[in-house]
Structures are given as C-alpha cells and as structure tokens.
Amino acid sequence: MLNLKRKQIIFMCLCFALVFNGFAMTGLAAPKSKAADVPTSVVNWNEELQNVDGFGGSFAFHKAGSVMRLEEPVRSQLLDMIFNQENGIGMSIVRNTVGDGGTWGNTFYDGPAETIMPEPGVFVWDDPEWETKKHGFDKYQIWLMNEAKERGVTTFMSSVWSPPAWMKENESVISSGSGGPANKLRKDMYQEFADYLAEYVLGYKEHFDIDINYISPTNEPDHTGGYSSSLWTPGELNTFVRDYLGPTFEERNVPAQIVLGEGMGFTEYFALDALKDPITVDYVDVVAAHAYLDLQADGTMPKADAFEKSNQLGKTIWQTEYMNQGTSRQTYQHNTITDGMRYANLIGNMFDVTGVSAYFWWWPVANNGADGSDLIRLVNDGSNQGVAATENGLFRVFKRYYSFGNYSRFIQPGYVMIGADKHPTDDVMVTAYKEPDTDNFTVVTVNNSEEDQTITFDLKDFPTGTKAVVPYRTSGSENLKKLDDIQVTDGTFTMELRGTSVTSFIPKQFELPALPDMKDVFSTYLAEENDGQTPGLQVKESSDGTTMLTNIRNNSYVKYDNVNFADGTANGQADYRGILSMNARVSSMEGGTIEVRLGNPDTGKVVGTMDVPKGNAPDTWFKVSTMLDTNQEDGAYGFHDVYLVFKNDNSKNIRMFNVDYFEFSDGDM
Structure with a gap:
C-alpha cells in the first residue's frame, strides 16, 4: 500500500492538473509563477516634472586654496574627480562666497576675505595699480572657477555671508556678542548693498571673465557667530529685494538671477514673505535652503509641505548646503556605505518629494578638522588634522562621494525629472531623469534592504533605439563600479539589485567609462x-x-x-x-x-x-x-x-x- 505521504502527493498533483485544465478550458490565464512576479517600476518618459539645474558644492572660506596648493598630478586628479564627467562625478555648479573684507576666524580659513569695496565709494578696480594687483585678488575662488570652467562647468553661484563691516550696525562681519550692536545690515545701507552686489556681478565679468549666474544676498540669515554672518528677518529680505536689489538689477541690466532664503532649515521660511508679495515674487528666481534642520526623523526625508508656496508658484527650489555636522557624525561608520546610503535616499527624496532642481554638498574637497564636511578630505601634516596644518598630497575618499556621484555624474543641467513608480517593492526607491535634446536618460535605484532584490523596469513611451542599459553601482564593496550591459527587450529590463546599494542606469549609446580604480x-x-x-x-x-x-x-x-x-x-x-x-x-x-x-x-x-x-x-x-x-x-x-x-x-x-x-x-x- 502507498503510505499516507505518497497519497497526499498524488492527490495534490491531480488537483493541480484539474485546476490547470480548468483555466485552459475557460480561456483564463494560468496563475503566474514566482519568476513572473518580479516587482516592476514603470518609468514614464512623457510625465515631465521639474527641470534639473545640476549638482554643486562650495569652496567657501578659501577651501579652493587647499586644492590650489597641491602639486601635480594630485591637484588635477582631484579637480577631475569633482568636475569631470568622464573620470569623476561631474559636479556642474560652483557656489562661492562674496568676500566681505573681514576675518572669518581661524577655524575655517587662511588669509583675508577680499571684498570689492573695502571702504565706502572705493572699488578695488579703481586702484591705479589694479592691473598688477588683480591677479592676487580672491585668487583661490577665481582659480577654482576657471579650473571648473575648463572641465565643463558653466554655472556659478555666489552667496553673501556678511556685507562689508562698514555697512553693518556692529561694524563687524561677525557677531559682537550679546549686548552689543546687532549683527545686521544697516537700514540706510540697503541701496548701497544692492549696488555692491550689482558691481560684484558686473565686475567679475569685466575683470575676470567669470559669469556669476546666481546671487544670494544672505547665507543662513538665522545664524550669528564667530565667523562671517548677518541676521535678517523674512520681512527685511522681502523689503531689500523688492525695493532695492530687484530694481537695481533691472536698472543696471545685471544678468544674475536672485536666490533667496538659504536658512539653516530645509524650508521656504526666509523667502515666504517675498513669495507672498505681488511685487517681490517676480524678482525671486530661486528659493533656496540648507538641510541642517527640519528634515524628518531619520534625516533622509524632507517634510512634504516645506515648500508649499514655492511649489504652488512653480518656483525653482535648490538645496544649497548640507554635510555631516556634529561630533556624532564623524565616526568611522559615517564614512562608509551607511553614510552613502543616507545621502542616496535624501537626494532622491528631495527631488521627488520637494521638487528640488539642484542639490549642493558643502565642501567637495577640503583640508579641515571634521571629515563630515567633505566628499574628499585632504590629509595634512598637523598632529590634530586641523586647518592650520599644510596639505601633504594625500587624500581620503568617502562612500558619500560615490553615492552622490550616482546622481551628479549621470544627471546634468538640462535634464528633466520624469515620473517613475518610486517604490516597486519595500526598501527600493526609484527616481528617473531624461535629457530631452538627446534622448539620454538616467534611472537611479536605491536598495535599502540588506537582501538582493530583483526589479523590472518598464520604460513607457521611451524613444526607440535603446537596446541595452549600463549599470553603475555603489555598494559596500563597490565604488560607482561599471557593470555589464543589460539588454532591453520590448521596452523593459530586469536586474537583481545588490543589497544596500545605489545603482544608476544609462543607455548603452551614452555610456561613460569606468572610473579609475581606487x-x-x-x-x-x-x-x-x-x-x-x-x-x-x-x-x-x-x-x-x-x-x-x-x-x-x-x-x-x-x-x-x-x-x-x-x-x-x-x-x-x-x-x-x-x-x-x-x-x-x-x-x-x-x-x-x-x-x-x-x-x-x-x-x-x-x-x-x-x-x-x-x-x-x-x-x-x-x-x-x-x-x-x-x-x-x-x-x-x-x-x-x-x-x-x-x-x-x-x-x-x-x-x-x-x-x-x-x-x-x-x-x-
């Protein structure tokens, strides 16, 4: 006799055969196998969202000098790693500081912060010896911008940490401490400051052949301290832009666009009064903010309504500064893939949830005392790794450099974000971008699970001609590694995403070389x-x-x-x-x-x-x-x-x- 277990198996097989034949007789499809149940993200070519202006970083506080002082070939290697799309991460925007003539404090920089107007009515280019002296003026930032231009960068933004001391109530570019005069621009200097910013833009073009495309009248208007800073209220910024800066730029044909906000928190708070003003709103080209405050609990998700008014008005939104701030963020773990994944999630969420058009790191390359400030950190010969020590030509590259590059290298100015099923399965995030003029595109996937997960990508209404895509992956063991081509069949492709990884897909016809092995x-x-x-x-x-x-x-x-x-x-x-x-x-x-x-x-x-x-x-x-x-x-x-x-x-x-x-x-x- 058959034992009970064998009888059960035969009975199950008979039942399966009857069910399958039933489907065939009725014309219904048989149940899909597990292999067919692969989660799918539909990427919609025709669902256009915001334009992309690029990815940037700052070299404020003379951090460009740390790179400029390096010997070759390391200096060019690092510049390529930041700005070059072929063998680097292709950053496309440089953010500068508008020099204020004061001292920023030994914590951050070496040397003076050159201002174009060291005293009332006197511009540096009025000096009879200007042609001799100009080569040393703001030399680090100007050198850096020219090096970036040689590597294809065309977008430059300058932010004001403080107006010159002689324009301010406390006659200083830094805080005077409690009980002293306010660390603010004097009300009677609003027009003087507007003229100052106009001259800055026009002068840098005339004397250095550098186009300052965007100007921000304040960096962190909610901060006052021991380095350059100046407090503003939203109402004061509205008044300044509406009655002074906007009209001055119009009258003098200043080509730079006005960026407003740049508060420490990721909200539109400091631009909100201007956005609600029917006159000022037309002068505001970009609403910007930093991300040190006001993210949701895990630090990878912005608040959904943080830029509600900006989105209603269709304003361009930029995140213009962020880094790993605080002692707890300087440990070894915050330089590994754990940290890289954090930023991969934050960038994708900011583009999707907030609708940002640009994302900036703080210092892309720097010699400083806190690793969390940099994507690449220059090593120095000081016993405390402080900024006073001299660079020695060595450098460290953190995982966040590569996960940042999963976006910046493959999504350039002129791209448009397009719709995609963001979460085809738990722990996987998908965002997508296209370049309309060339039919190039980038799909970025973040697998937050420790387990490998297979995902199918359905390229809906994509241009014909894409026969394969090339993946580039950052994981615990890989640094933007170029992987084997994946064939596209009937507008779809499938890949097993490695656990805890970021993968960018681009069309085979637009493939980029593998990064130099490091x-x-x-x-x-x-x-x-x-x-x-x-x-x-x-x-x-x-x-x-x-x-x-x-x-x-x-x-x-x-x-x-x-x-x-x-x-x-x-x-x-x-x-x-x-x-x-x-x-x-x-x-x-x-x-x-x-x-x-x-x-x-x-x-x-x-x-x-x-x-x-x-x-x-x-x-x-x-x-x-x-x-x-x-x-x-x-x-x-x-x-x-x-x-x-x-x-x-x-x-x-x-x-x-x-x-x-x-x-x-x-x-x-």
Whole structure:
C-alpha cells in the first residue's frame, strides 16, 4: 500500500492538473509563477516634472586654496574627480562666497576675505595699480572657477555671508556678542548693498571673465557667530529685494538671477514673505535652503509641505548646503556605505518629494578638522588634522562621494525629472531623469534592504533605439563600479539589485567609462571580488547562504589593487589619527594566520597579522582582526596593492581556510 505521504502527493498533483485544465478550458490565464512576479517600476518618459539645474558644492572660506596648493598630478586628479564627467562625478555648479573684507576666524580659513569695496565709494578696480594687483585678488575662488570652467562647468553661484563691516550696525562681519550692536545690515545701507552686489556681478565679468549666474544676498540669515554672518528677518529680505536689489538689477541690466532664503532649515521660511508679495515674487528666481534642520526623523526625508508656496508658484527650489555636522557624525561608520546610503535616499527624496532642481554638498574637497564636511578630505601634516596644518598630497575618499556621484555624474543641467513608480517593492526607491535634446536618460535605484532584490523596469513611451542599459553601482564593496550591459527587450529590463546599494542606469549609446580604480578603507572587500588570487581557489556558497572563497591552502593569497590608506586613519576624530585595523570573516578547521602584506605576497612588508583559531566544523565562522602598522615610511600609508596571505604549518597542505570578506575599521571590532 502507498503510505499516507505518497497519497497526499498524488492527490495534490491531480488537483493541480484539474485546476490547470480548468483555466485552459475557460480561456483564463494560468496563475503566474514566482519568476513572473518580479516587482516592476514603470518609468514614464512623457510625465515631465521639474527641470534639473545640476549638482554643486562650495569652496567657501578659501577651501579652493587647499586644492590650489597641491602639486601635480594630485591637484588635477582631484579637480577631475569633482568636475569631470568622464573620470569623476561631474559636479556642474560652483557656489562661492562674496568676500566681505573681514576675518572669518581661524577655524575655517587662511588669509583675508577680499571684498570689492573695502571702504565706502572705493572699488578695488579703481586702484591705479589694479592691473598688477588683480591677479592676487580672491585668487583661490577665481582659480577654482576657471579650473571648473575648463572641465565643463558653466554655472556659478555666489552667496553673501556678511556685507562689508562698514555697512553693518556692529561694524563687524561677525557677531559682537550679546549686548552689543546687532549683527545686521544697516537700514540706510540697503541701496548701497544692492549696488555692491550689482558691481560684484558686473565686475567679475569685466575683470575676470567669470559669469556669476546666481546671487544670494544672505547665507543662513538665522545664524550669528564667530565667523562671517548677518541676521535678517523674512520681512527685511522681502523689503531689500523688492525695493532695492530687484530694481537695481533691472536698472543696471545685471544678468544674475536672485536666490533667496538659504536658512539653516530645509524650508521656504526666509523667502515666504517675498513669495507672498505681488511685487517681490517676480524678482525671486530661486528659493533656496540648507538641510541642517527640519528634515524628518531619520534625516533622509524632507517634510512634504516645506515648500508649499514655492511649489504652488512653480518656483525653482535648490538645496544649497548640507554635510555631516556634529561630533556624532564623524565616526568611522559615517564614512562608509551607511553614510552613502543616507545621502542616496535624501537626494532622491528631495527631488521627488520637494521638487528640488539642484542639490549642493558643502565642501567637495577640503583640508579641515571634521571629515563630515567633505566628499574628499585632504590629509595634512598637523598632529590634530586641523586647518592650520599644510596639505601633504594625500587624500581620503568617502562612500558619500560615490553615492552622490550616482546622481551628479549621470544627471546634468538640462535634464528633466520624469515620473517613475518610486517604490516597486519595500526598501527600493526609484527616481528617473531624461535629457530631452538627446534622448539620454538616467534611472537611479536605491536598495535599502540588506537582501538582493530583483526589479523590472518598464520604460513607457521611451524613444526607440535603446537596446541595452549600463549599470553603475555603489555598494559596500563597490565604488560607482561599471557593470555589464543589460539588454532591453520590448521596452523593459530586469536586474537583481545588490543589497544596500545605489545603482544608476544609462543607455548603452551614452555610456561613460569606468572610473579609475581606487579603493579605500571605507569599503568591504568581498573575498571572491578580488583583483588577483592564487590559482585553484574556488567560489562556493556556504551553509548560511553567503558566498565564500574556498580551497585556500598554505601560502594562498588574494590581492586588492590600489588601496588608498591615506594617512592610515579611518575615524574622522583627531584622537584616532593613525589608528586602523583590518578584519576578516573566516573559517578554518586547522587554524592559522592571515598576513596583510603590501606590494608583494612573498616579500612585501607585513603590516598586520590576523590569528585564525581552529574550528570544530568547516562552517564555524570567526571574525578575526589585527591592528595595522601605519607608519609613513613603509606602512599602510598612501596607496598600496594589498595581499592577504594565508599561512598554516600543516605539513599535509590540506584545504585550510574559507573566507567571506575583509574590512577595515578604526580599531573597534
């Protein structure tokens, strides 16, 4: 007799056959298989949203000087990494500061903040020796703008941190402290200040051949402190723009557009009075804000009604400054993919929820004392990594540089955001953009799940001719990595999105080259994704579902090319200078060691050794660690090829190790 289990199986098969035949007899479609139930995001070419003005960053407080002082080829390399679309992230807007003639404080910069009008009625270009002196005037910002122009940048914005001291109530560009005169522009200087800004725009064109396309009369009107600042109320800004700045720009044919707001919080608050005024509203070209306040709790989502009036009026909205502010944001973890994902989500949400047309980082490249300020941080020779120290030519690239680049490199001025099903499944975000003049497009996906997720993209009403797309991915182990083409069939394509990753898709006919290979201490190094290995090593799936590299024996190695250790520091805080560890997830029946060698698997300097204990089973996993020697002479300092060499004194040379991944940290496991 058949046992009960076999009877149940036969009964189920008969039922399935009857159901399937029933569908066939009635003309109904059979139920879809799981393979057909792939979540789909429909991307609609004809659903046009806001225009895109670009992605930018600031070099205020003379941060351009930190780049200018570098020697070649590092200087050009960094400029290309920021502005070049071929081998960098293609930033398309530069934000400057309008010099005020005062001191900004040693915290931020070195040297004077040159102003075009150091005293009433006197412009610097009125000096009889101007032609000799002008080459040193505002030299860092002007040099930077010219370098950006050579790399295709055509949009320049200048913001005022403070009017010149002689225009202000407290006669200073900074706060005078409590009880003193207000840190504000004098009411009787409104016209003088409007003329000043007009002369700034016209003068930079005449004397430096630089077009200042956008001018903002205030940076953070809600801040007063020990660096350049000036307080404004929304009503005062409305009066200034309506009665002075707008009419002055009209009368003198000043070509710059007026940007208004730039408060510390991501709202339209400081522009709202002007937007409600029937006269002023026509003078306001861009409503701008920073993002230090007023985001929702997790910091990746703007408030839906933060720019309600601006959206009603169809005003252009920009986010013009943000960074990782505060001590808690300077830890190692806030330089890794965790931080990169935060910004990938925030940028996509700002374009989708708020309708921004431009997104700015604070300092793209800088020498400073807080890593959270930068996408790329210049290393200096000071013991506290402070700004007073001199740049030494080394630099660190954080994961946020690459996730920012997932947008900025592929979405250039002239693009238009288009509609897309934003969340085809939980934890996946999709936004899309097109370039109408060329039929180029970019689809950006953010997979916030730790698990891989397969998504189909339905390109609705897209122009014909796109036969394939090229993905570029940033993940824990990848830095804007160019992946293999994906075929587009009947207007759709499907891809498995790696867990915790950002992927940008562009048409094959517009593909960009892979970025120059540069690794960092903020990435995870998957064992199977190495740049070279001993012959005979194999990739297999472990019992817990992870992919591992196996068949590793005594003296086997894996190699990773061009790892940037910079100054051997992983954590942004000064007391972690030179502290760097390396970890591995590994299993071994016999135990042994993993040597971290630089340059050569046999003769290279050993900068760390991980002790691997014996395991009771092949899939008994350990996390092992070693502190690294980061000395400047021959340690993990600067760029090196890295070899992980496996050692065991077992004379039988049996397969000893399985390894999942390697990673760096700041010494904490």
